[in-house]
Amino acid sequence: MKKSIHNWKYWGIELSVFWLLLLPVYASGGNTTNLTLEVSNNSTTEDIIIDLTASKIACNETAKSCNLSEGLQCRDNLCKCAYDNLIYNEEQQKCFAKVGEPCGFFIGLVNSSTVACPENAVCVLTNFEVVRDGQNNQYSVHRCACSYTNYQNDQGECVPMAKHGEGCDDKRKCNPDSELICVKNVCECPFKQDQFFDSQLQKCVSYAGGNCTRYCVPNSVCDFYGSGTCQCRLDYRVNGERMCEPIPPGYLSPCLGEKELCNTDAGLSCIDKICNCKNPLHQVYDFQLDKCIGLAGDYCDPDEVSLGKCVKDAACVKKKSSPDQHVCQCNTGFSTTPFRKCMKSHQEICSNEFCNVFRGLACINGSCQCYDSFLKYDISAEACVSSVGSPCGKIFAPVFSGDWMKISCPECDSYYFTCEKNSRCTRDFSQGEIGTLEKFRCQIHPDESSVKSKST
Incomplete structure (x- = not known):
């Protein structure tokens, strides 16, 4: 005999409240199902109490001793998974839904059960899929889906995607969160010459000046809408290791000698606590090139970066009178000025x-x-x-x-x-x-x- 759900009380709490705690989420393929909760006339408080030590053991249909919170139900006098589409885990003594199957709170014909998702899967809300209970209340359906960095194998399990250096194929994808791609069945960074794999971050990181997808070395950012490479931030420069380091003091900036070196790449040296050209009598600072350049008629060194560049329209050539020495000489069609430039x-x-x-x-x-x-x-x-x-x-x-x-x-x-x-x-x-x-x-x-x- 059916008993009115609004007139029955359990431990002084109206079943209407209990009903809200057991929201229906049971459905299949988006179809709606009408469910009812039956309670026999001879039920007692002791009959309703759930045995939380549930496992796949013998049970009594009347006593209802299976652990419903673990997705178990007394079926054929044994504690079994409440529904056929669930999988029982012996180690955890718990029923799990398969990937793609409904999950969350279920309301069965006799008892209510909570169904969890397997490892590496989450219970997510599905679109346009609902279920109705006996009172024609409508609820959205949740189903198990593999988490972002996992994929579904042939057994319906969620398996972690391949990591850096691991094998990959059409089924086993590389972990997209690490920016990896499958190259000849091995997960690698997309720009092998410009990137390295950071084992701590588990990401593909690009060097300064190298092609990038997202992550760059410290003090640099990926120029997505421009060059597509990692660019050092303001006041930083690329060093020989393709990392970004602070730019040393520039021309006419204060300096402290050995403790604070000037920008040697620009040919500067700390002279009387001011960054000046290494050879002030033979060089001038070019603000467009951001470096010191040799004056026309003055000594230069083609093998040294800071001394090999000459003023505009001049080149560093061997001195005719002394072949071992080089001077900045105006190019053909140009002559020197008193300011030691070329016109x-x-x-x-x-x-x-x-x-x-x-x-x-x-x-x-x-x-x-x-x-x-x-x-x-x-x-x-x-x-x-x-x-x-x-x-x-x-x-x-x-x-x-x-x-x-x-x-x-x-x-x-x-x-x-x-x-x-x-x-x-x-x-x-x-x-x-x-x-x-x-x-x-x-x-x-x-x-x-x-x-x-x-x-x-």
């Missing part, structure tokens, strides 16, 4: 480039020519020279007053002219008193004139 020389094609203003050259009609047609180019001096009586020295160039000139060539605000052979550039006071209008003109030097007269 375009006579008759070289020019557009936006500067001709060597220190040699009296200007960009005229697309080529480097003497600034004034009365000047003549002296091949031996590699400069435009003025004749005796003509202006010389530094002549201000008003066309160079723009900001572009100040940025591109700040020292090119004037033209410079030397004098022809046997003459010198001296002040000419014939135009006025000292301090009024001074001019420099090429004049035959007394010493030069005496030499000239003796020769004649």
Whole structure:
């Protein structure tokens, strides 16, 4: 005889509360099932008590002595799994659902049972699958599924995915959480030349500058949307071991000698507690290259990184007079300036480039020519020279007053002219008193004139 579930009390607690603790989650393939709970008229409190020492032993249908919390039920006078799709574990004395089968709270025709999932599996909520109880209440269904890093084998068990160096195939996949892929039936990192497997993290980690999937060496990040490589963070650089290390103090930064070395990769050395070029008399710091470079005409060393780079348009070549030494020499078509840099020389094609203003050259009609047609180019001096009586020295160039000139060539605000052979550039006071209008003109030097007269 069925007994009203709302009128029956168990240990002073209404069965309606007990019913909520045993929510129905029993279903198969998404179909709904109507279930009822039957209690006989002659049931007593002792009959309802569950024996928590349940195992696969003989039981009494009336006493209900099997451990329901372990998924057991008294069937054929033996404690068995409540449903045929469950597997009994002898060691744990517990019933487990197979992968893909319902799990959680079950309400049977006589008793309620709790069904757990096997090892490496979890009980997850399924989509659009429900079950109804005897009161037409609707509940969502949970089923056993392998956890993220496990896969289902042919026996319906959840087995851990293959680790680094282990075998893999179409069935046994590599652990995706470790970023591994299956290469010739062995789990390896996808970028073997750029990565190493961190046994502590159990991840594939990329070196600085190497291709990456997610994880990089410390102080670097994977540039997913750019180069696809690990880039060192700000104020860090790649070292010889492809790791990211702090960048040492840069040019003109304070330093403490042996305790705080300057950036040697930039050719810097700690001089009087300031980071300066290793050879300040022969080098200049190039802010675009972020390193010290050799000045034109000065010594260089092609075998040393910090000394082998020369100023723009110059190269480190063997010195003609001393083959054992090297100097920074301007390339063909360029000549040196007083600032020991290289600028375009006579008759070289020019557009936006500067001709060597220190040699009296200007960009005229697309080529480097003497600034004034009365000047003549002296091949031996590699400069435009003025004749005796003509202006010389530094002549201000008003066309160079723009900001572009100040940025591109700040020292090119004037033209410079030397004098022809046997003459010198001296002040000419014939135009006025000292301090009024001074001019420099090429004049035959007394010493030069005496030499000239003796020769004649």
